[in-house]
Amino acid sequence: MARVINFSAGPAALPEEVLREAAAEMLDWHGSGQSVMEMSHRGKEFMSIAEAAERDLRELLAIPANYKVLFVQGGATLQFEMIPINLLAGKPSADYLNTGEWAKKAIKEARLFCQVNVVASSEDKAFSYAPPQSAWKLDKDAAYVHYTANETIGGVEFHWVPDTGSVPLVADMSSNLLSKPIDVSKYGLIYAGAQKNIGPAGLTIVIVREDLIGHAVPTPPAMLDYKNYADNDSMYNTPPTYAIYIAGLVFQWLKRQGGLAAIERQNIAKSKLLYDFLDGSRLFKNPVARADRSRMNVPFTLADASLDEEFLKGAKARGMVQLKGHRSVGGMRASIYNAVSLSGVQALVDYMREFEREHG
Numbered sequence: 001m002a003r004v005i006n007f008s009a010g011p012a013a014l015p016e017e018v019l020r021e022a023a024a025e026m027l028d029w030h031g032s033g034q035s036v037m038e039m040s041h042r043g044k045e046f047m048s049i050a051e052a053a054e055r056d057l058r059e060l061l062a063i064p065a066n067y068k069v070l071f072v073q074g075g076a077t078l079q080f081e082m083i084p085i086n087l088l089a090g091k092p093s094a095d096y097l098n099t100g101e102w103a104k105k106a107i108k109e110a111r112l113f114c115q116v117n118v119v120a121s122s123e124d125k126a127f128s129y130a131p132p133q134s135a136w137k138l139d140k141d142a143a144y145v146h147y148t149a150n151e152t153i154g155g156v157e158f159h160w161v162p163d164t165g166s167v168p169l170v171a172d173m174s175s176n177l178l179s180k181p182i183d184v185s186k187y188g189l190i191y192a193g194a195q196k197n198i199g200p201a202g203l204t205i206v207i208v209r210e211d212l213i214g215h216a217v218p219t220p221p222a223m224l225d226y227k228n229y230a231d232n233d234s235m236y237n238t239p240p241t242y243a244i245y246i247a248g249l250v251f252q253w254l255k256r257q258g259g260l261a262a263i264e265r266q267n268i269a270k271s272k273l274l275y276d277f278l279d280g281s282r283l284f285k286n287p288v289a290r291a292d293r294s295r296m297n298v299p300f301t302l303a304d305a306s307l308d309e310e311f312l313k314g315a316k317a318r319g320m321v322q323l324k325g326h327r328s329v330g331g332m333r334a335s336i337y338n339a340v341s342l343s344g345v346q347a348l349v350d351y352m353r354e355f356e357r358e359h360g
């Protein structure tokens, strides 16, 4: 059976090696006589899986000891709500950066809980750039500053870390966590839905500095309180066990690749290959400011939109799928997460070149 080259934005491609391991262990995990899906989350087998996953994630990201790793459900979207519930800590307002579709959704939810100061916006240029920090209007009394480190739909990525002084920095890294090394100590909280660059849908990773835990709204619902997750090792209720297991296999795969510095080199090479082609093309183009282009999600348009369908059809015939752009922006988008190989990106570029020759 031939596997497709999957350019989906999420749920997205997973490393084939990981899928093969999971398949081999499906009926009998390590001699336990059961699938990971069938295990008690409190049994020693699954506990060892969850512990290893957290240990490997901490190692990959060099997470300092004063940060908790929480395994949550509800997607990144639930974090749009849990963040104000937990981090406002009695303050009336929070600062948000408006850089695209995901930032807008985060802002919309935060407005249910507090005054939102939009410190900068790139809406003036159709969300095609990352506003430089010199243009931000930060409030030193804000409870926290929230930004979207990689806008999955617009294809805009921050290649620098904002400096918010003593105000905690909160980052939605749903689509670029684990694509490169980061300095966790610069953040108050980092969160990511797993289904982009980490593992299956159903798991959300929250990395939060300990001193920010325990200040939720009065009498917070148990499932919305970070403290409840931290105090119970993310096992207050049944966690998404199979998703944690697969994410754990992905972490081991990342370590075998040489860790995040090695992965970053691959991601630079992959994205450069595609952007260099786009910049030299007369038929295809990418709308994002060069310095802010995402290494994970590459939107592009054809000069003549009436060719879109033919382009997608030809791609499918060559085993390349999920290239259609997000419904809000149209055009195409190639998501080239860690699990998409350089040869996969090369195949796409080869096809685009051929398409351009025939239609340019």
Ligand SMILES: *Cc1c(COP(=O)(O)O)cnc(C)c1O
Pocket (backbone or CB within 6 Å): 010, 074, 075, 076, 077, 078, 102, 148, 150, 151, 152, 172, 173, 174, 175, 193, 194, 196
């Ligand atoms: C996909 C995505 C989300 C939403 O994630 P869900 O897990 O579907 O809630 C939020 N932010 C970013 C940057 C995303 O890419």
